[in-house]
Amino acid sequence: MTRVHVAPTLLDAQLAVDALSSLGIASRILNAHAAGALGELPFAQAQPEVWVDDDALATRASAVLAALRAVPTGPERVCARCGEPNPGNFLSCWHCGQALPD
Structure with a gap:
């Protein structure tokens, strides 16, 4: 598994996973429930992360997510x-x- 995105919110992470899923790229959200630990954990360690299951698709997944963020x-x-x-x-x-x- 390879991390391809660190999301500011769980909603953003879910949208990223949905976009990747629509292209046939299997992915998952890690730290989905870590927001409840803010204060106990550093902020950077509690953000939702999107990871792809197949390391060979990580570059493509990163490019897809970058293109989605760059939509004017x-x-x-x-x-x-x-x-x-x-x-x-x-x-x-x-x-x-x-x-x-x-």
Whole structure:
């Protein structure tokens, strides 16, 4: 196993594992419950970590996660159906689900 990501939150770690899983890269979260030990453990040792099971896929997994963090947000977009403003990185409207134009 190889560590490919240290996440600031458990949610961030789970999103990373889900992204890797969608590409067929088996991974797991270590330190998932260590936040309860903050104060007893140093902060850096209590952060959730994403590890891949296959060491041969570690470089690919790191590249995938780096690319996800580097996604530009772009300008805000307004939904054509409901008129709701959406952040630039959304693919569909958060309010009505309509696909947003590119």
